[in-house]
Amino acid sequence: MYGEYKRNWATDEVWMNPAVHENYPEWKKARDRRKKFNPSEVTFLNQFGDRFSKDGNGRVSTFRYRDVDTSYSISYDSRGDVSSISSSHGWTWSRVEDGEARGWLIRNYFDMWQVEERDCGEVLVDDEGIKCTTGSASLLGLPERSN
Numbered sequence: 001m002y003g004e005y006k007r008n009w010a011t012d013e014v015w016m017n018p019a020v021h022e023n024y025p026e027w028k029k030a031r032d033r034r035k036k037f038n039p040s041e042v043t044f045l046n047q048f049g050d051r052f053s054k055d056g057n058g059r060v061s062t063f064r065y066r067d068v069d070t071s072y073s074i075s076y077d078s079r080g081d082v083s084s085i086s087s088s089h090g091w092t093w094s095r096v097e098d099g100e101a102r103g104w105l106i107r108n109y110f111d112m113w114q115v116e117e118r119d120c121g122e123v124l125v126d127d128e129g130i131k132c133t134t135g136s137a138s139l140l141g142l143p144e145r146s147n
Helices: 002-009 025-035
Strands: 043-045 051-054 060-064 071-076 082-087 092-098 101-107 112-116 123-126 129-132
Touching (some): 060 123, 082 123
Antiparallel strands (some): 051 060, 082 092, 101 112
16 A cells, blocks of 8 residues: 555646645535635634634625533624524524514513513624623523623
């Protein structure tokens, strides 16, 4: 086996040399896939060790805290505000705007509750995680960073 490997490297005609990985069609296919990446397929790492990806508009579309074994997918409305969040563990957070009743509806397979907007404020998502403008994200059942 080593003799064949050595003989292939000694081949004068590089285009026929199977030991040079650029000649393998799989390598070329992988290279072409890397050139055509979508922003949503790129995963970033922040200073806390959390992983997140962004959509074509530069907004965070998925987020995973380093210490939490749950991924969060974020959806936005036409204004660019967070409209819903869903977790890999079956929880969903949906923004509710029924007349004067504004807030968030939180539910999973067996449980459901609602948090008014005055208690949590607006929900924001950035490179550092999911946050509430007032109050605490724990009211919504979302993880909070312990800094």
